[in-house]
Amino acid sequence: MNHNRPVRPSNALEAVASPPADVLFPLPHIPEGLGAVRRRAARAMEQWCIPSDLADDALLVVSELITNAVVHALPPASLCLSRQRSKAAWAVRIEVTDAGPALRDHGGGSRLPEERGRGSTIVAALSARSGTMTYHGGTTRWAEIQVTTP
Template sequence: MTTTTSSPASPQPVLQAIETGERVFGLPLEHGPLAPATARHAAQPVLESWGLDEEQVYDVLLVISELVTNAVVHALPPVVLHLHATADTTGSVQVHVSDGGPQPTTTTGASWAADRPEDEHGRGGSIVTMFADCTGIETDCDTDGLIDHWATLDAA
């Protein structure tokens, strides 16, 4: 008798075009050091297909990387990336990264991040603010209880 085990399937992205012309992309991410790269690699072709130019794609990918890194280093799982492109004349892309909220103080956080030089920490929020038109944090207590960190970038 042969027994086989299968590893759980990798989370699959959700790409959706809403009838109004708005575009939505969602991707659950592993809570680990590969999450920022996974998010960037999945989002780049989506952003390009939405008509963003090279500089706009770069800016959005940088914001994605910073928000996902912060979620993995400072928060509990799950980590989920959501992108939303508006179809109106504002021409904006909203980046949302949801996480499970702050890690307890007894948790040391991601050891892979703690091994980085001290001068490589603490700039993520400033980078996001520099590239985004507006940013914010919301708690979605009435549905899934996740914390949503978001940024809106110009894509016109």
């Protein structure tokens, strides 16, 4: 994700004809605020006509990545959803960018060890591709959910 690139604004005619290809959400840095971000992400995928089973997978990936950013990383954090097209398929690309790892773990101390660390496994299982980009001042974790075209 290129954070120097502005999110493309759309005029009313474009919004009716074709929902925006990129949607950017700032993340509140409290776990209680993430439900609203997830609902907004669900609405974006609904506008993009993503099949419900794939949208559910994408929303689980969104949940894992945004929770990781809020619990384990420094603010600010943001979620970017985009649609990307290849010759045979569409992909929903999910990117969560934060300011890098926190010096200490916040909020995970009361969880049992077997309840922790499954997020990356879930993301990898549901995604066609996923990865992490680390750079000066932050980290972006990303995943792509394939939506095959008929």
